[in-house]
Every structure is written in C-alpha cells, then in structure tokens.
Amino acid sequence: MFMRGMIFPGGREPLLKGEGVYLRYPRYSDRKAWSALRGDSRDFLTPWEPSWPEDELSHGAFRRRLRRNQGEIRGDTAYPFLLIRQSDDMLLGGCTLSSVRRGVCQSASLGYWIGQAHAQRGYMSAGLRAVIPFAFGTLGLHRLEAACIPGNEPSRRLLQRAGFREEGHARSYLQINGEWRDHVLYAMLESDLVG
DSSP, rough: OOOOTOGGGGOOOOOEEEETTEEEEGGGGGGHHHHHHHHHHHHHGGGOOOOOTTTTHHHHHHHHHHHHHHHHHHHOOOOOEEEETTTTTOOEEEEEEEEEETTOOOEEEEEEEEEEEGGGSSSHHHHHHHHHIIIIIIIIEEEEEEEEEOEEEEEHHHHHHHEEEEEEEEEEEETTTEEEEEEEEEEEEEHHHOO
C-alpha cells in the first residue's frame, strides 16, 4: 500500500501501461507538446472544463502547475498523469486522481481530458484501464468518483465502459467555463474491479 509522503511508490515514478498507451507524471519537457495540444483543442475542451486563466499556456503557468503537482503527490492529495501513445510517444491528454481522502473514506475523484484530434479513438478507455488498478492497488483506495455534465454522452459512455456506476445527479456541482453546472455522479468501488 502507498505510504503518505512518498513521491514515487517503490522509490520510482509510476509508469502505468495500457493497451497502446502509457501514463506518467508531467515533466517540464512536456510543456511544448502540452501547450500545443491544449491550445489546438481549446474550443473542444471549453464546454467541459473550468475557465482557463489568461496565461494558461505560458511557461510560467506550466512551471506553477508542475510545482503544484509535486506538492500534491508529496501530500498524497492528487496524482496527475499525462496520457501518451506508446508507438510514437505523442501526448494525447491527461488523467488526474484528485481530492484524495484517507481515514474512513479512502477515495479520490477522477478527472480526464483528451485532445480533440485523439477523441473517441479508445485512448482514454485504455488510459482509465491503467489508472484504475493504480488507484485501488498502489494507492489502496476503496472508492473512485467521477462526474460529468448530463449532455456529455461520450464521457458518460466512457465511464460506464470502465465499470463506473451512475449514482445520481448533483445540482450546481462544478463550475464549468465560468458557470455552475449540474453533473451526473459516477463511482466505482475496489470490489467492482475485483468482481
């Protein structure tokens, strides 16, 4: 089981391997590819994400993001991963386990994004199949939660295929593109994965 304060379980950065993809923590050398993919996909991502700061794609913003990521990993509060295609090491998107809660809860929230050019090609499905065992096995979590806007059918299908179950609706759950939006709530338990 994961020990609090350990940056890399087993002393090394986790490399999560999936079918045709792998996931790893972001590095500064990813900045150009990350900025290009996010910039090219901005209109595609805007309806599903929080508002972007003005300097979202800048060097400084990326450095701050990496520092925040390192602190979250050290503090056992979040685990950010980039989704990369194995065949050519192309950045496809990202996946984050955030809001990690310990004690009697042992849970985290799952979030993800994919570049427009790579959407609905099975990459994120493969990525989730790699992240889920990490969450339950390495991190020792009991429950994963996810949420999406009711009209986001591709995301809803993705979660259902990954084994998440719909648990209901939450009013004004998250602020998306500057507006509080209702969300459909999903969850997966460790026992669902074993089953």
